[in-house]
Amino acid sequence: MDSGMRMTGLASGMDVDSMVTQMMKAERIKVDRMEQDKTWVEWQREDLRSMNSQFQSFRPSSTDAIFSKSTFTGSVATSDNKDVVTASASSDANEGTYTISNISQLATAASKGSTGDIADNLASDAELHNIRDFDIAENTDFTFEISTADGSKEFTMNSSDSMQDVVDKVNNSELGLNAFYDEETRQFSMMRSETGELRNDGSDEISIETDNAGFIGSLNLGAEDVQNAQFELNGMAMEKASNSFEVNGLDVNLKSTSADPVNIEVGQDKATAKEAIMNFVDDYNELIADANEKTMETRNRDYEPLTDTQKDEMSEKEIEQWEEMARSGTLRNERSVSKALTQMRQDFSEDVDSTNQDSDMTDMTDIGLETGDWRTQGLIEVDEAKLDKALEKDADAVYEMFNADGGTHAEKGIARRLRDTVGDAVDSMSRRAGNENSITDQSHTMGKEIERINDRIESFEERLADKEQRYYAEFTRMEKAIQQNNAQMQQMQSAMGGMGGGMMGGM
Structure with missing residues (x-):
């Protein structure tokens, strides 16, 4: 019966x-x-997606330091006087001691500049802002040419041009020059951007052909100033156009002159390899700890997801506190995460059957990595002294422990195994929970489960609506029966009242 037809008491x-x-x-x-079951599955999906993001963030990439051969085979250079000489070494540098001594001069860039105030060459009362202030006739064109080791260029100027125009043209000429004009001192200068003597023909590093207007001559440019660095390397006299140069894989930077010898020690760069391993282990442990906590967390049955009616009776703070307790255990024994954890522990603990047959390093304990007791739940502990010793003994073998790339799981290094395992886990969790870009709930298992719950809720709501209508129908029938009964009672009372009045009148 329609609610508009209800008789309500x-x-x-x-x-x-x-x-x-x-x-x-x-x-x-x-x-x-x-509804609570649906909320619980939605929480599970959200938390599994979050866990999946953590796995994706950890998943080793080919660009990570742990995968780079140079991380394990690099060299490091150490100077005993960094104020005079600094150095860095590539992996091609030979280990040993390099001595740089008798640094008599540093390389300087070639330069030419005005030798003094050029006022004597100016027209009377001129302030030298424009070329015509040199007493050059107005609207006069003239050319001059500058050549350097980078090439040569002819410049065409007009007497109406400013000194800044000259500076700009020189600086934009791709001749490797930096020109400058100081209006206060009225001096002009040019300097090469590169140091040292770069031209092999003995000519000036900055060669200028004068112009027919006399402009270049009026600048009073003095003699060129340039020099190479001069020093001794392991007792051998050397000369370099730059203060920074490479020798046998060693990049050297001369910073100051000095007669005293500076020793540069080149050795294996254990620190970079160790840092990469420590960071890798830290990231692994962080993921394992978080995943362990979530999969072992117990669901708090005293705190179920709140219904809309319950939320209406609570403050936002109370809802937040309640749901924090109610949300515990969403990933307890979650199979995709638990499976990944088990396999990741095996990836670390199983021997590596490397193709490097000369190495006796096959187990992670050989390089100082160990799992603690049962209470650590698979976290890796690092014996730094043992790791240092392994890197010093055979850095290539340590590299193979992480990066061996055989055809079987046993022949793969730890990092490669983990990359495979984490990749499989990411795919498995995506199939279970989807991701934020999932188009429909039908694309993943939990989404399908949520849709099934929605269907059951919708069906049950229809049944409840029917039942509510039946209740109202029953009350309506009861109301009608009462009304009919009341009407009959009133008729009987009226009839009896009429009979009583007739009898009184007969008496």
């Missing part, structure tokens, strides 16, 4: 709406339970 005096609401509240308990 007019005859009985009963609060029918309230009574139906109370009767339906008991019926809605099942719907509330399904």
Whole structure:
């Protein structure tokens, strides 16, 4: 029966709406339970997606330091006087001691500049902003040419051009020059951007052909100033155009002159390899600890997901605190995460059957990596002294422990195994929980489960609506029966009243 046709207690005096609401509240308990189940699965999906993101962040990449051969085979150079000489070594540098001594001069860039105030060459009262201030006739074109080791270029100027125009043209000429004009001192200068003597023909590093207007001559440019660095390397006299140069894989930078010898020690760069391994282990342990915590967390059955009615009766702070307790255990024994954890522990602990047959390093304990007791839940502990010793003994073998690339799982290094395992785990979790870019809930297992719960809720809501209508129909029939009964009673009372009045009149 339509709610507009309901008879709500007019005859009985009963609060029918309230009574139906109370009767339906008991019926809605099942719907509330399904809504809570849906919320729980949604929480599981959110938390599994979050865990999946952590796995993706950890997943070793080919660009990571742990995969780079140079991380394990690099060299390091150490200077005993960094104020005079600094150095860095490539992996091609030979180990040993390099001595640089008798640094008599550093390389300087070639330069030419005005030898003094060029006022004597100016027209009377000129301030030298423009070329015509040199007493060059107005609207006069003239050319001059500059050549360097980078090439040569002819410049065409006009007497109406400013000194800044000259500077700009020289600087933009791709001749490797930096020109400058100081209006206060009225001096002009040019300097090469590179140091040293770069031209092999003995000519000036900055060669200028004068112009027919006399502009270049008016600048009073002095003699060129340039020099190479001069020093001794392991007792051998050397000369370099630059203060920074490479010798046998060693990059050297001369910073100051000095007669005293500076020793540069080149050796194996154990620190970089150790740092890469320590960072890799730290990232691994962080992921394992978080995953262990989530998969072992117990669900708090005293705190179920809140219904909408319950939330309406609570403050936002109370809801937040409740759901923090209710959300525990969402990933307890979650199979995709638990499987990944088991395999990751095996990836670290199983021997590496490297193709490097000369190495006796096959187990992670050989390089100072160990799992603690059962309480550490698979976390890796590092014996730094043992790791240092392994790197010093055979850095290539340590590299193979992480990066061996055989055809079988046993022949792969630890990092490669973990890359495979984590990749499989990411795919498995995505199939279970999807991701933020999932188009529909049908694309993953948990989404399908949520849709099934939604279907059950919708079906049950329809049944509840039908039941509510039946309750109102029953009350309506009761109301009608009471009305009919009341009407009959009134008729009987009226009839009896009429009979009583007739009898009194007969008497």
